[in-house]
Amino acid sequence: MSTSLPARAGRRCHNALNLLHSAVYFSPDLGTELGSLGLGHPSDVYFASRAAAMGPVGAAVVTSTFYNFNHELVGRHVPQIWRTAEPEAVLTARMRAVDTTLRRLLGDEAVASAEMAESAELALRAVEACTRPARPLYAAHADLPVPEQPHLAFWHAATLLREHRGDGHIVVLMAAELDALEAIVSHSASGKGQAAKWLLRTRGWSQDDWTAAEDRLRERGLMDAEGGLSETGTELRRQLETDTDRLDRAPYEHLGEAGVARLTELANGWLTTAFAAGAFPADLFGQA
Template structure:
């Protein structure tokens, strides 16, 4: 029997990298940059900057790769957003917003530090262990040039690693027969995801949609909805744990490529930057938890 491989260190590294990557989604700087180009709706902004690497795609593609957004919401903004801003302009605006956001959250000294340069080098090295097959968001972002500034190169690498894991995660969710909303309902039930209110606001799901998904999950024995609050059953908790383990397995390449020493050092650096950003108010409290 083959001994189980502990991939939790790689997941911890990913979580720290993803935290810093995600800061720009909550930043007023992103809205300002896209607003100056004529895109003012926050959801249209999100679709434009994250899907921009794919080119001027339609709503079906965005719904498929984002996975947990209601298609009708996506279709209200895509492909119309491309008549206002080109994918290339959206990506350039995104990078400007990231630059401004990281300067504000981390400070100029951190951005110019040897630690930031080291983190960028390690994260970029990890991306050389990524694979393109079956990973549309990762592969599209991997075609983008690496920025010259170390803090932007670090963010770019974190983006690649985030989308690489995310693409694999979507495949695992689909294999587990969880649709996009069911996936977020089960995650939220664990207390580790975003709040139902924030998910509904940003992903386009109504209360009726949410309740219907919860009822389906309850019928499958995955959540308990007694008392009006969703809680994972033992079976549901194990499914979520297995989903994360399988996602870890599919995402092992970058961190194995980095090696144990590199992984430990990148995790240390990434956690420090993520902590600084969080303490600087990068994320709204209402977005996370069971809410």
């Protein structure tokens, strides 16, 4: 491995890659492709498309690995989704949706560009240093074949890097004694996560659940009376990301400072284009 990177260099790279990975979950193309398999409900589509790499797992495994979803919501969709569509068929449909989505958001010229091939090469090189132990979602995706087309290989690598960091982040959240809902409430309150209304709509929690989590965070001195983070809460969220950086440093140190800087530059360019093309709802992020 190379020497240490500049502070937060890996995180900045991850942030761009993570959003590019996530764009497919907001894409109508994913719903269309999985709808053709009989999966019509948005939760069916999300749970199936993200969990399929693990095989036909039950609700407990999905709740455990996804962390911030209400188990009752998961149980209404899993494992029933696998009786409708086999995981292998879901994965094939997901990759078709990725292809359509990236071509629509970035354009065919970008998809076929030398820069896209370079993005894939750099991201896959970073993945070489990811590790499987205690990282179930990463490990499951790591067993999938790398697509031949560069834009699909790039998305695959971004997915691996996203799940690798995400698995580590769950370890950090548990060490901080933040339960599933407290984790997303505090992240939303920081202004850096999804808006509360989106999380309530998609994670299966009620407003009463959300309010109770806020009360628990206030009891710990992590939130203020207005629903924002206190100084202590802000420091905790900062430390959570720093600790996650530490657990996720290997792929970016393996890629090296110049490689990380170039991958970040390329990923941010693709992300800017994707945002301009309407990849995400306008009110998705922030405290609104």
